[in-house]
């Protein structure tokens with residue numbers, strides 16, 4: 001691992017004021033990400049919003065190059081949107097489903113995605129099938145193969161769920177989707193920024209992510225990738241004068257690139273913040289980031305497991321999964337998780353709670369309560385994790 005931890009610590013102003021183990025909620029921005037936004041806001045205040053966007057046009061265009069480098073695609077395949085959900089929904093609702101079409105999804109699917117499937121099931125008569133997980137807690141590839149038939153229109157997968165360390169085998173799923181020529185959508189909201197992502201290796205057609213989580217970017221901005229070869233199969237559910245040109249009184253023409261999923265007005269400071277956080281992640285190196293997160297998360301998991309009354313709900317811990325990530329969730333016997341979260345926050349460590357309703361199928365199948373959700377990033381260190389472990393020991397002993 002070739003990573004300058006001292007520089008990373010210095011670059012992270014929030015590290016001075018809190019122990020941040022809520023990176024899967026919203027992480028701490030590096031100084032360069034903060035500067036990119038503040039500088040642009042100052043420019044807007046000084047010369048006007050339109051004028052500032054014109055002046056910084058090259059930098060704004062550069063954001064698409066940065067995202068393209070992050071996921072190994074062409075810049076024309078990237079749309080910058082308000083958040084992962086907007087990107088996901090713009091692509092999902094653009095798919096021309098008809099009654100009887102099937103959507104295959106995963107047990108750990110995120111609530112916002114699942115309710116969209118339910119809406120289409122009610123409105124259009126599509127059928128939703130959840131691919132069972134294997135004994136390691138990952139989406140079962142054998143089960144997926146068996147479920148495929150002519151009616152499967154979409155395989156839609158959450159890479160890393162919001163509520164555990166599970167990492168779904170998106171590349172192996174992609175190989176199956178490609179073999180059967182089925183549209184493949186990956187929600188990479190929790191994986192972007194914590195591990196390498198390559199849309200050519202994953203072989204997905206659509207991928208979505210947000211800036212504020214492991215990418216360490218601002219709130220209120222995210223991106224959507226759409227493979228150029230499927231762009232014309234998708235008609236955005238909402239268009240405006242940016243995504244389409246009004247060419248004659250009765251005609252319009254969609255933009256030829258993925259920006260047909262954007263609209264005209266947007267938060268340029270946040271967009272520049274997205275570019276800056278992606279550049280920062282690329283500079284640290286996604287392999288380095290993953291190695292460091294794996295090391296810190298293993299330390300946390302191993303030591304949590306030793307504390308009496310603590311029940312780890314991380315898939316790997318329960319099912320011996322081969323790959324886990326930086327999200328570590330657990331409960332403490334006879335203590336309400338939300339009370340524990342309040343106590344942890346009061347002692348200066350940021351974590352959050354994870355409700356069963358955010359991953360309802362997984363929570364129901366595995367009988368999950370509300371969980372205490374911690375998540376490490378590469379800028380965390382052993383002292384911070386040990387402080388957190390001590391707090392959990394105290395709570396568990398109380």
Ligand SMILES: Cc1ncc(COP(=O)(O)O)c(C=O)c1O
Nearest residue numbers: 083084085110161162187189210
């Ligand atoms: C797996 C997953 N997908 C999607 C989202 C939604 O992201 P956003 O809030 O940026 O729309 C989240 C947010 O927690 C998530 O965990």
